[in-house]
Amino acid sequence: METAVLQLISSFTGSFGFAALYNLHGKKLWSAGLAGMISWLVYLIFQSMTENNFLINMFAAMAATIYAELMARILKTPATIYLISGIIPLVPGGDLYYTMNYAIAKDWHLFYLYGQKTVIIATAAAGGIMMASSFYRLCQEMRHYFNKKSIG
Amino acid sequence: MEMNQVLTFAMEIGEWMLMSGAGVARVEDTIHRICKAYGARETNVFSITSSIVTTVQDKDGTMITQTKRIRRYQTDFQKLDKLNTLSRYMCKQLPEAEEVRERIRTIKEGETCSSRKQIAVSALIAGAFTIFFGGGAAEGMIAFLTGGLVIFFGNFMKRLMTNTMFINFVSSFFVASAAWLAAKSGFALDYGTVIIGNIMLLVPGVAFVNSLRDMIGGDMMSGILRVCESVLLAVFLAGGSFAALVFWGGVF
Numbered sequence: 195m196e197t198a199v200l201q202l203i204s205s206f207t208g209s210f211g212f213a214a215l216y217n218l219h220g221k222k223l224w225s226a227g228l229a230g231m232i233s234w235l236v237y238l239i240f241q242s243m244t245e246n247n248f249l250i251n252m253f254a255a256m257a258a259t260i261y262a263e264l265m266a267r268i269l270k271t272p273a274t275i276y277l278i279s280g281i282i283p284l285v286p287g288g289d290l291y292y293t294m295n296y297a298i299a300k301d302w303h304l305f306y307l308y309g310q311k312t313v314i315i316a317t318a319a320a321g322g323i324m325m326a327s328s329f330y331r332l333c334q335e336m337r338h339y340f341n342k343k344s345i346g
Numbered sequence: 347m348e349m350n351q352v353l354t355f356a357m358e359i360g361e362w363m364l365m366s367g368a369g370v371a372r373v374e375d376t377i378h379r380i381c382k383a384y385g386a387r388e389t390n391v392f393s394i395t396s397s398i399v400t401t402v403q404d405k406d407g408t409m410i411t412q413t414k415r416i417r418r419y420q421t422d423f424q425k426l427d428k429l430n431t432l433s434r435y436m437c438k439q440l441p442e443a444e445e446v447r448e449r450i451r452t453i454k455e456g457e458t459c460s461s462r463k464q465i466a467v468s469a470l471i472a473g474a475f476t477i478f479f480g481g482g483a484a485e486g487m488i489a490f491l492t493g494g495l496v497i498f499f500g501n502f503m504k505r506l507m508t509n510t511m512f513i514n515f516v517s518s519f520f521v522a523s524a525a526w527l528a529a530k531s532g533f534a535l536d537y538g539t540v541i542i543g544n545i546m547l548l549v550p551g552v553a554f555v556n557s558l559r560d561m562i563g564g565d566m567m568s569g570i571l572r573v574c575e576s577v578l579l580a581v582f583l584a585g586g587s588f589a590a591l592v593f594w595g596g597v598f
Contacts, residue, residue: 204477208474211467211470217424275427291542302359
């Protein structure tokens with residue numbers, strides 16, 4: 195429990211920090227930090243339910259995408275800003291680094307383990323984002339379509 | 347406005363969006379929309395992360411082509427936001443050349459993250475990720491200090507030379523040395539978490555996920571380019587810290 199709280203706080207700080215580094219200001223900066231915390235919260239919730247790394251990361255990325263699309267609408271900014279901030283705790287930067295580290299150390303067993311993990315997490319995150327954003331667009335298009343129909 | 351002028355502005359907006367961290371699909375879409383709004387008959391845009399090529403056919407059937415080559419990137423959400431607003435405004439109101447030129451100039455000259463703020467924020471990020479990956483308070487403090495130093499050092503190096511790979515190699519050598527010395531002298535228990543917290547500042551994790559996103563979305567070319575770039579960058583980072591540990595005698 196204690197580690198979960200620490201991780202939530204540090205994921206907020208990490209996302210907040212990167213958004214500040216990418217020159218974001220004010221209210222938008224705080225919502226960018228919140229994006230990271232929400233995606234990590236969803237990650238922790240699903241982690242307690244399933245062992246499947248792919249699914250956990252996919253759902254967390256989907257949550258980040260939904261949050262980003264909503265905030266984009268509320269604060270009138272491109273969704274990418276919140277999306278990039280939101281997935282920062284999820285991205286397998288550390289795993290990518292460890293993979294290459296073991297390649298250099300010629301420890302091929304660990305290289306294989308970490309490489310596999312990196313690819314799985316990255317694919318899950320990218321897939322989650324694509325799915326959630328495609329679904330969001332689909333809903334929007336359908337709403338436009340039916341609105342037009344009822345008027346015409 | 348003349349089509350030639352419209353295309354020049356659209357390309358400039360696209361170039362700055364790509365430099366500020368927008369996705370390839372987004373850039374292509376923006377250029378396409380602007381040209382169409384100003385009455386182009388046909389627009390063909392092709393963009394990868396380092397280049398944009400656009401051919402437009404105007405109302406009289408004249409073909410115009412322009413190319414941009416992008417060499418440096420500086421993710422900047424504020425510019426991205428403003429460029430997005432500008433392109434929407436252009437598509438709706440069709441402003442004249444003078445106004446657009448003025449607006450683009452203001453966006454380009456907009457304030458960037460100052461070097462002092464960059465150092466402070468990087469220190470915060472490094473500290474946060476060290477704790478995120480299971481480090482204690484002492485490791486967090488060490489990472490906080492080295493995180494600030496490494497960005498200060500990196501900015502200084504960038505002024506002298508431009509090769510990103512080499513700068514990353516040297517930076518991670520520096521990080522690993524600092525972490526190892528801190529562990530050796532007894533300030534920190536575990537140098538692994540200090541290294542990883544600082545590496546999170548340098549490693550292109552977001553670029554890696556975004557490139558997979560590009561590939562799933564159908565932009566194979568830019569996806570493959572960026573995957574290669576981020577993997578190679580990770581090799582250099584790992585090489586740097588490995589070299590440091592070998593140099594100081596931690597492992598061999």
